[in-house]
Every structure is written in structure tokens, then in C-alpha cells.
Amino acid sequence: MTYVPRLKTKYADEIRSSLKEKFQYKSVMEVPKLQKISINQGVGGATTDKKLIENAIKEMTTITGQQAVATLSKKDISNFKLRKGMPVGVRVTLRDNTMFEFLDRLVAVALPRIRDFKGINDKGFDGRGNYTLGVTEQIIFPEINIDQINKIAGMDITFVTSAKTDVEALELLKQFGLPFKNQQANG
Numbered sequence: 323m324t325y326v327p328r329l330k331t332k333y334a335d336e337i338r339s340s341l342k343e344k345f346q347y348k349s350v351m352e353v354p355k356l357q358k359i360s361i362n363q364g365v366g367g368a369t370t371d372k373k374l375i376e377n378a379i380k381e382m383t384t385i386t387g388q389q390a391v392a393t394l395s396k397k398d399i400s401n402f403k404l405r406k407g408m409p410v411g412v413r414v415t416l417r418d419n420t421m422f423e424f425l426d427r428l429v430a431v432a433l434p435r436i437r438d439f440k441g442i443n444d445k446g447f448d449g450r451g452n453y454t455l456g457v458t459e460q461i462i463f464p465e466i467n468i469d470q471i472n473k474i475a476g477m478d479i480t481f482v483t484s485a486k487t488d489v490e491a492l493e494l495l496k497q498f499g500l501p502f503k504n505q506q507a508n509g
Contacts (some may be wrong), residue, residue: 327422329498337497345490354451354485354494359421361386362393363460363477364411370403377472378412385463386424390414427463428479429499435462441503444492451485453495454478 333355341353365378375392382390392409404410416424433439436459446454458476461468485491496502 325419327419327426329422329426330419333422333498337494340497341490341493344493354483354490356421356425356481356483356494356498357417358482359416359424360413360480360482361416361477362411362413362480363475365409365475367473372409374473375409375412378475381460381466381471382412382414382477384465385460386414386416386420388414388416388420425498429501431464432457432462433501435464441501444502447488447491449488451483451488451491452480453483453491454480 338350338353338355341347342350345353347353361382363378363382365374367374379390379392390412391414393411393413395404395406395408395410398404398406433442436457442455446456448454456476456478459474460466460477461471461474481491481495483491483494485494492502
């Protein structure tokens with residue numbers, strides 16, 4: 323018996339049929355699905371201190387369970403002492419089981435650990451069914467040991483869906499358990 327993440331099973335059993343019914347799709351293949359989760363972290367001081375990138379890669383790999391890679395600058399910017407090809411951030415793209423595992427931990431453990439958390443904003447949609455969420459501190463993830471942190475850094479988490487509209491994507495992400503602000507106000 324191979325392991326299947328809880329949210330993957332939930333999508334197959336409940337979410338897909340619920341969305342099909344709500345949006346009147348003719349086929350289950352039309353139902354939007356979560357394709358990937360992309361996590362990016364900009365490391366501003368990396369131009370002067372190379373160790374910051376190494377620490378960011380290590381932390382991102384610990385959080386996601388998948389090896390992170392450095393993002394490199396595309397051009398020279400003299401005001402920022404930046405040369406083309408210098409590492410300026412860290413990124414990871416999660417798919418399939420690791421994606422569902424990360425989403426489960428984000429919803430169940432990490433987001434509730436944010437101080438004064440009242441839900442996430444539903445204004446992060448791009449018009450094509452993708453949603454980006456900004457996290458201000460990496461210490462909300464339980465995998466990070468706060469004593470070993472040199473610098474508190476934020477990250478952007480982008481949920482890429484196959485939804486054609488933001489309304490469909492919002493409903494999909496709500497069904498996965500993402501706590502949007504207006505959801506608590508309405509019921």
C-alpha cells in the first residue's frame with residue numbers, strides 16, 4: 323500500500339464532485355485542480371554576504387522537503403551593487419504528493435501560528451486562477467528551529483491552478499481549507 327496524502331484523497335473524493343456540482347461542469351476533467359505550489363524568497367543582502375543564500379536554501383529545503391535552488395539576477399544594477407548571475411533569492415516548485423503535504427502543513431500548522439491571524443486576504447488572485455500569498459516570517463513553520471535563525475525573512479507562496487477564473491480558484495482553495503478572511507465573516 324503506497325502512501326497518498328490526505329488532501330489528495332480529499333480532492334478526489336469530495337472537492338472534485340462538489341466543484342462539479344457548484345459550477346455545473348459537464349465533465350470531471352473540467353474541474354479545476356491544483357497544479358503546483360511555487361515558493362520564492364528574495365534575499366536582499368546576498369550581494370554582500372554569500373552565507374545568507376546558503377542559509378535560505380537550507381531553510382527552504384527544510385520547510386518544503388524538496389531541494390531549493392538559488393535564483394540568479396538577470397542584469398547588472400550598479401545602485402544595488404548587483405552583477406548579472408549573482409544569487410538574489412531562493413525558490414522551490416512543489417508538485418503532486420510533496421505539494422499536497424506542504425499545503426496540508428501550511429493550512430493545519432503554519433498559518434494558525436501567525437500572530438493575530440484573522441485569515442488570509444482574497445485579493446492575491448492574478449485574474450487567471452492563480453493565487454499568491456505572502457508570509458512575513460519563516461518561523462511559522464514548525465520545521466524551523468528559532469534558535470538557529472540568523473535573520474527573519476518572508477516568502478511568497480503561489481498556488482497555480484487550472485481554474486479559468488478567480489472565482490473558481492477561490493472556491494477550490496477554500497475547499498482545500500485555506501482560511502480566507504471573508505469566509506469567516508460570512509459563515
